[in-house]
Amino acid sequence: MSEILKIRDLRVETASGLELLHGISLDLAKGEILGLIGESGAGKSTIGLAAMGYGRGGCRISGGTIELAGTELASASLRQREAVRGARIAYVAQSAAAAFNPAQRLEQQIVEGPLRHGVMTAAEARAWMLELFTALQLPEPEAFGRRYPHQVSGGQLQRAMVAMAMACKPDILVLDEPTTALDVTTQIEVLALLRETIHKYGTSALYITHDLAVIAQIADRLIVLRDGAEIESGTTEQILEAPRHEYTRRLVAERAESLTAAPGAHHRTGETLLALSGVAAGYGSKPVLAGIDLTVRRGETVAIVGESGSGKSTLARVVAGLLPPSEGLLDFADAPLPPSYTKRPRDLLRRIQLIYQLPDVALNPRQSVAETIGRPLELYRGLKGRALRAEVAHLLGLIGLAPEMADRLPGALSGGQKQRVCIARALAAKPDLMICDEVTSALDPLVAEEILRLLRRLQDDFGMTYLFITHDLSVVRRLADRTVVMQQGRIVEAAETETLFTAPQEAYTQRLLDSVPQLDRGWLDRVLTARGG
């Protein structure tokens, strides 16, 4: 096999001199798809961009060589690198919505590359673009390019981004989490088309992702990265079936377990804590929720699952009192729940706590951990002085943070630690109901798993009740007693988690379950065949 890309001992450092990559070496053969996998901060994107001779936000290549089809890029002049970029090696970003220029039509941006690089005439570039549009199954290829980015859907825009990257018929595509921002059902389509297109034109690819199951479907070989260094590399089968390094083993094991564990949790449950009947809500005149009936019993975990736009987060805001419903009744502990939080007495506010998706914005950057956790204790339980400090230390112990952390500001904590502080803040109120809105979505897989474990332990120890909102079915599998599937503001199906996973009644639920990527390599093909047939 001939190597199209050869990277040796690559080092990249930030403008302030901090080294991000500590000597990475890799080879990419013609037509091969190489997966780069790792958590955030592992340096995957940095490698992808460095392969194009580009440093993001002032980063620079400080050592090593990058040989692209015989041209050395690391030491090449700006003009030489610009000549290669986009022409021989092209980039597909995670968020196409942000990566397209909002002021230009799609076709303008797609043919710009080939015209600027002088590799095609305008007519050729346009013809090639139409061929790509067809290959990527974009609707009405002739008219599609006339649109502006904001005029097409997320899945279509992501495919258009692939077309833009392919515009110069490059040797290599750098795919940086190209399906991560998409809903699971859309992800399958884009993934399948991406794989087909790459194979059809014999393009090589560096595929960057944090999701083992996704990359299992598409990559020939994998490199596992952590903190800017390679942990392990090998063929996809070998990494998935016989990981050698301990970190890789944990990564694979966690993912496998979350996909295959026996579905459903069975907690001891008590009386009905929360009941919604006929709830409808919306922003302005736009209805988002309609006809929602839901009960949550004390001690159980009810999961609400849905894709973006299903209204699941709106439901959380209705229960929290942030969005008063336009119709329907809310009951909490056998008493009517005032629709707006401003009308709820302080003790009622205490009893319902909300934990958010992004711990970065859920913590006041100017309040220390002790202040953050201590405030509910002060406000609801009147603790002061030594008693307050003792209780803060106790809570820190519960969530698994060292007592020294109490004086830190959120900026000095990792993502997982921040989310733990958010949980401690909710716990401090001694709530009856905790609403968890996508609490693990922004975290790396292993960290997310630890947070889930913490939540499970709190439930076992304190009989906590959770309303757990997520887009990710695999999160729900081991956690929830009951699962509710939502689509476009309505409840599609609600059942015991075990029943829902093993014998779904509704087609949409089935489709959602099918769309969860599995670790075995044949999964995508199986789903596609099942759909085709």
Added chain:
Amino acid sequence: MNRIPLTAWIGLFLIGLNLVLFLFGPLLAPFGQEEIVGAPFDGPMPGHWLGFDQNGRDMLSRLLYGAQMSIGVSLGAVVLSFSIGIPLGFFAAIRGGWVDLALSRLVDTVMSIPVLISALVVLQALGSSLPVLIVTIACLDSTRVFRLARLVAQGINVMEYAEVARLRGEGLWWMIRKEILPNALPPLVAEFGMRFCFTFLFVAGLSYLGLGVQPPFADWGGMVRDNQQGILYGLYAPLFPAAAIALVTIGVNLVVDWMLAGRTIVQGDNR
């Protein structure tokens, strides 16, 4: 902020120098501000390093006295304008609804007339005394402060940590003091510098037009006006107070520029 650039050092030095002049100017002045000690428009000489003004008063002494007036009036006006603008801006942002609508509408209308024109209208009605001057400028300027404070507070108020505080049942006072103010401070401090510059130039401008600080007080804008005739004879007299004004604003601008720099990230810097 590991390295302070040269321009910022110059700015800090100028601000420090002017602070000294502001605090101790009259003590440093060798002559009184009304004392006639030479011939009109006489050039610099030993003991009178900057020469004399149109009435034969010592230029340096008048500059030193003027520092207190020029800087003091603007500083007073800016402090007052911030103490009006920030609470109202925060209040409007947190309360929202009709309070916000009414305040914003009022501010938009006041801002739809150039400040100088509004100030002239008020000064013609009330005459130009120091308190009128300070309060007028502060009120007009507080519209800008209100806008920024409201914008910043709105940005913070929609953050989830502010929502958490509201859901916890925190009152208005806590929201302003603990959630909004600490996070709004950096942009507001930079704005203070910019507003000071603007106000300082504005007061000097009014005095230059003869509508600001009134005689017998010495102030830099008025001194430019009084000595302006000298320029037609090729004399530097009016340039000294004008340069003093320029040095203050340059100093503050350099520091504000440094404080605001580095906030924006630019793609493609290491292509």
Added chain:
Amino acid sequence: MTTLILKRLGLGLFTLWLVSVLVFAGTEILPGDVAGAILGQNATPESLAALRTQLGLDEPALMRYLGWLGGITHGDLGQSLANHRPVAELLWPRFWNTMALAAYAGVIAIPLAVSLGILAAARRGRFFDRFANIAALALVSLPEYFLGLLLILGLSVRTGWLPSLADTYEGMGLVDWFRATTLPMLVLVMVTMAQILRMTRTTVLGVMDQPYIETAFLKGLRNGRVVLRHATPNAAAPIVNVVSFNIAYLITGVVLVEAVFNYNGLGRFMVDAVSKRDLPMVQGAAIVFGAAYVLLNMIADIAAIALNPRLRHPRAKGA
């Protein structure tokens, strides 16, 4: 988009009306006594009362406001207290003088400043950028009269190239007019250019932070093209705002510059009126300045709406 523009037009008219209320309130309701101001030291209670009746100050404020507003809509701005001539007759020639000077400066400053601002953004961190930045910062910091005096000293008193005062009169030749107004124009150009340059640079650099700029670089495009074709179009709407903001500034900056060069414009007209506390003249000048300002802001906002691709090309039905 049409609805948005119509809404903005409606808001503009509403603001104009509010401005009239504010000017009226500022001049007549504030506790200054117009009659006292006119008569000054010689006022006796009788003469005061007589003058108040003569000026119609005894009527309720609302009636006076309505009468005044009615007059404005017919182009009647009242009579000067000082010389009893109609304000409109005195005001409009001065207004056109000011507009001529502002236009002279604007035509030169705006295109130059916007292009230099974009250039500075394109060459960020390089010598040109640093130099332009420091020069602009210095110019922004200098008061207009300081620049004016320096120019008079350098280009007039020392060299005799240009007249030091901007004396214009009716029926003056075009060449003479340009000679007379070049110094004030230069001051206005320097000050507005510095502002526009700085703000244009900041606006373009603000856009350079966006992911689609990175996409453009990753397509292998050169810096110049990325700045011109990808960043600038997206910065167009804010740049229009920057420019309108500075034209508005030009209109008031003119007040100081007119004072330096003794130019016969609306700014000096208003300053004189304020010194004499000639109420109808102040009202007239304020309302004209205010209206010009409101109109400019409105035009800029409408241009910004028209430049927004999301509003120009709404989502197609069913897309």
